[in-house]
Amino acid sequence: MSKIVVIGAGPAGCSAGYHLSKSGHQVTLIDKQSFPRDKVCGDxxxxxxxxxxxxxxxxxxxxxxxxxxxxxxxxxxxxxxxxxxxxxxxxxxxxCIPRFAFDNLLYERAINAGCIALTQSITNLDRHPELYSDFDYIIDARGVSAGDVDAxxxxxxxxxxxxxxxxxxxxxxxxxxxxxxxxxxxxxxxxxxxxxxxxxxxxxxxxxxxxxxxxxxxxxxxxxxxxxxxxxxxxxxxxxxxxxxxxxxLATAKKGNKVSNGKILRIGDAANLTDSLTGEGIANAILSGLYVAQAINMSTTLDLAAQNWQRLYQAYFEEEIRAGLRIKSLRKxxxxxxxxxxxxxxxxxxxxxxxxxxxxxxxxxxxxxxxxx
Ligand SMILES: Cc1cc2nc3c(=O)[nH]c(=O)nc-3n(C[C@H](O)[C@H](O)[C@H](O)COP(=O)(O)OP(=O)(O)OC[C@H]3O[C@@H](n4cnc5c(N)ncnc54)[C@H](O)[C@@H]3O)c2cc1C
The missing domain is CATH 3.30.9.10 (D-Amino Acid Oxidase, subunit A, domain 2)
Structure with a gap:
C-alpha cells in the first residue's frame, strides 16, 4: 500500500482517487474549494x-x-x-448536467471509496516540501490552473x-x-x-x-x-x-505531451488533455484518473510509475490527439x-x-x- 496525494478534486482527481483507494492505497484528496462547488463549463x-x-x-x-x-x-x-x-x-x-451536481457525484464516489478529503489551496507544489516527504506519489489534478492555457x-x-x-x-x-x-x-x-x-x-x-x-x-x-x-x-x-x-x-491537448515531470504525475487539464478540436475535457479527465492509477499499480517506484503513465498516455490518448489536431488544422x-x-x-x-x-x-x-x- 502506498501513500498518495491527489491535488484537485475535479473529474480527473476524483477518478484517480476512487481507483487508487479501491486498489487499497491510502489517498488524500485535496481541493481548494469545499464541495459541492461550481465549475464554469458547457456542462x-x-x-x-x-x-x-x-x-x-x-x-x-x-x-x-x-x-x-x-x-x-x-x-x-x-x-x-x-x-x-x-x-x-x-x-x-x-x-447536460451543471458541474455543481455532476462533480459532486464523482466527489462522493471518491470519498465513499476511502479518500481522505482536505480543503487547502496548493498553488506552488515546491513550496510544500511535506508533500514530497509524506507521500510516495503526488498527482497533480488542479485543472487548467496547472496546465498550459491555450483557449x-x-x-x-x-x-x-x-x-x-x-x-x-x-x-x-x-x-x-x-x-x-x-x-x-x-x-x-x-x-x-x-x-x-x-x-x-x-x-x-x-x-x-x-x-x-x-x-x-x-x-x-x-x-x-x-x-x-x-x-x-x-x-x-x-x-x-x-x-x-x-x-x-481551457488547456487543450498538444502533440507529445509530457504527463509527468518525474516526481509529479499530471492528469486531466493539468496535463492538457482536453480535446483540441471540441474543447471537451471531462471524458479524458476521468480516463486519465483511471490510467494513472493503473500506472501506479503496475510500478514499484515513482520513476517506473512516471514512465508507465507516459506509456499509457501514448497508448490511449496521443493518437487521438494528433488526429484531432489534423482535423483542426483543416478548419483553417x-x-x-x-x-x-x-x-x-x-x-x-x-x-x-x-x-x-x-x-x-x-x-x-x-x-x-x-x-x-
Ligand atoms: C467554458 C467551458 C466549457 C466547457 N465545456 C465542456 C463540456 O461541455 N464538456 C466537457 O467534457 N468539457 C468541457 N470543458 C472542459 C472541462 O471543463 C475540463 O476539461 C474538465 O473540467 C477537466 O477536469 P479536471 O478534473 O482536469 O479539472 P477541473 O474540473 O478544473 O478540476 C480541478 C480542481 O482542482 C481544484 N484546484 C485548482 N487549483 C487548486 C489549488 N491551487 N489547490 C487545490 N485545488 C485546486 C479546483 O478547485 C477543481 O476542483 C469546458 C471548459 C470550459 C472552460
Missing part, C-alpha cells in the same frame, strides 16, 4: 464521458437520479452563420419557461459563426429542467491564437454571437432569468465549416459519423477515411 456529458464513468460504478441510472439537475441530449445540431444547419438525432446517452471560453445560464421549450432545444447545438473566427464556436446546451423552467447553457469558446488576432474581448464576442445568431436572438426574446456570464480558460480554410454542413445535409452517413466523432464514439482517425465511402 456537456458526452457519450465518451458516460462510458468513462462505468469503471467508477456510475451508470446512466445514477446520472438520471441527479434530476432535476440534468437534461438528456438527444441529438446534435451543427450550424454556420448563414443560418444553414444540420440536425442529427441520436439515441446515444448524452447529458478561452464564456458561459451563461438562460432560463425560459417550459411551455416555450421547443424540441430542438433538447439537442446540443454548436454554431461555427464567422464572428468567432475559424476554430471558435458558440453553443446552446439544455441544462436542468426544474420548477417549470428550462435552464440553457449558452457559451462561446475560442482558441488563443485566433483570439489574440482579434481586436476584441470574450465578453464582446459573446454579445456579438448572441446578436448575430438567429437561434440565440429567438431565445433572447423568451428569457425569464439569466445569470451573469462567467469566463474561464474558412469554407470547411460550410462544406461540412453541406455534406452532412446531403449524406446521412457523413452526418452520423461527424456526430458520433464529436461525442466520442467514432475515433477522429476513422472520420476522414469514412468520407471516402
Amino acid at each position: 456537456g456529458i458526452s457519450f465518451k464521458s458516460v462510458q468513462a464513468l462505468f469503471p467508477m460504478g456510475i451508470y446512466p441510472q445514477d446520472i438520471k437520479r441527479l434530476m432535476p439537475e440534468f437534461a438528456p441530449i438527444d441529438g446534435l445540431l451543427l450550424g454556420v452563420s448563414n443560418g444553414s444547419y444540420n440536425l442529427h438525432n441520436t439515441e446515444l446517452e448524452g447529458y 478561452i471560453a464564456i458561459r451563461a445560464y438562460w432560463s425560459i419557461k417550459s411551455e416555450d421549450f421547443e424540441p430542438y432545444l433538447s439537442k446540443a447545438q454548436i454554431y461555427f459563426d464567422k464572428i468567432l473566427g475559424i476554430n471558435g464556436y458558440g453553443w446552446i446546451f439544455p441544462a436542468d429542467t426544474k420548477s417549470g423552467l428550462v435552464k440553457l447553457n449558452v457559451g462561446v469558446g475560442i482558441w488563443m491564437d485566433e483570439y489574440q488576432k482579434m481586436n476584441t474581448n470574450i465578453i464582446r464576442l459573446f454579445d456579438q454571437f448572441i446578436q448575430r445568431n438567429d437561434r440565440t436572438k429567438e431565445l433572447l426574446s423568451k428569457i425569464v432569468a439569466k445569470h451573469k456570464p462567467k469566463v474561464y480558460p 480554410y474558412s469554407f470547411m465549416n460550410n462544406m461540412l454542413i453541406w455534406l452532412m445535409k446531403r449524406n446521412h452517413r457523413v452526418a452520423e459519423q461527424v456526430t458520433h466523432a464529436i461525442v466520442g464514439v467514432v475515433p477522429y482517425n476513422e472520420l476522414l477515411p469514412s468520407f471516402r465511402h
Whole structure:
C-alpha cells in the first residue's frame, strides 16, 4: 500500500482517487474549494464521458437520479452563420448536467471509496516540501490552473419557461459563426429542467491564437454571437432569468505531451488533455484518473510509475490527439465549416459519423477515411 496525494478534486482527481483507494492505497484528496462547488463549463456529458464513468460504478441510472439537475441530449445540431444547419438525432446517452451536481457525484464516489478529503489551496507544489516527504506519489489534478492555457471560453445560464421549450432545444447545438473566427464556436446546451423552467447553457469558446488576432474581448464576442445568431436572438426574446456570464480558460491537448515531470504525475487539464478540436475535457479527465492509477499499480517506484503513465498516455490518448489536431488544422480554410454542413445535409452517413466523432464514439482517425465511402 502506498501513500498518495491527489491535488484537485475535479473529474480527473476524483477518478484517480476512487481507483487508487479501491486498489487499497491510502489517498488524500485535496481541493481548494469545499464541495459541492461550481465549475464554469458547457456542462456537456458526452457519450465518451458516460462510458468513462462505468469503471467508477456510475451508470446512466445514477446520472438520471441527479434530476432535476440534468437534461438528456438527444441529438446534435451543427450550424454556420448563414443560418444553414444540420440536425442529427441520436439515441446515444448524452447529458447536460451543471458541474455543481455532476462533480459532486464523482466527489462522493471518491470519498465513499476511502479518500481522505482536505480543503487547502496548493498553488506552488515546491513550496510544500511535506508533500514530497509524506507521500510516495503526488498527482497533480488542479485543472487548467496547472496546465498550459491555450483557449478561452464564456458561459451563461438562460432560463425560459417550459411551455416555450421547443424540441430542438433538447439537442446540443454548436454554431461555427464567422464572428468567432475559424476554430471558435458558440453553443446552446439544455441544462436542468426544474420548477417549470428550462435552464440553457449558452457559451462561446475560442482558441488563443485566433483570439489574440482579434481586436476584441470574450465578453464582446459573446454579445456579438448572441446578436448575430438567429437561434440565440429567438431565445433572447423568451428569457425569464439569466445569470451573469462567467469566463474561464481551457488547456487543450498538444502533440507529445509530457504527463509527468518525474516526481509529479499530471492528469486531466493539468496535463492538457482536453480535446483540441471540441474543447471537451471531462471524458479524458476521468480516463486519465483511471490510467494513472493503473500506472501506479503496475510500478514499484515513482520513476517506473512516471514512465508507465507516459506509456499509457501514448497508448490511449496521443493518437487521438494528433488526429484531432489534423482535423483542426483543416478548419483553417474558412469554407470547411460550410462544406461540412453541406455534406452532412446531403449524406446521412457523413452526418452520423461527424456526430458520433464529436461525442466520442467514432475515433477522429476513422472520420476522414469514412468520407471516402
Ligand atoms: C467554458 C467551458 C466549457 C466547457 N465545456 C465542456 C463540456 O461541455 N464538456 C466537457 O467534457 N468539457 C468541457 N470543458 C472542459 C472541462 O471543463 C475540463 O476539461 C474538465 O473540467 C477537466 O477536469 P479536471 O478534473 O482536469 O479539472 P477541473 O474540473 O478544473 O478540476 C480541478 C480542481 O482542482 C481544484 N484546484 C485548482 N487549483 C487548486 C489549488 N491551487 N489547490 C487545490 N485545488 C485546486 C479546483 O478547485 C477543481 O476542483 C469546458 C471548459 C470550459 C472552460
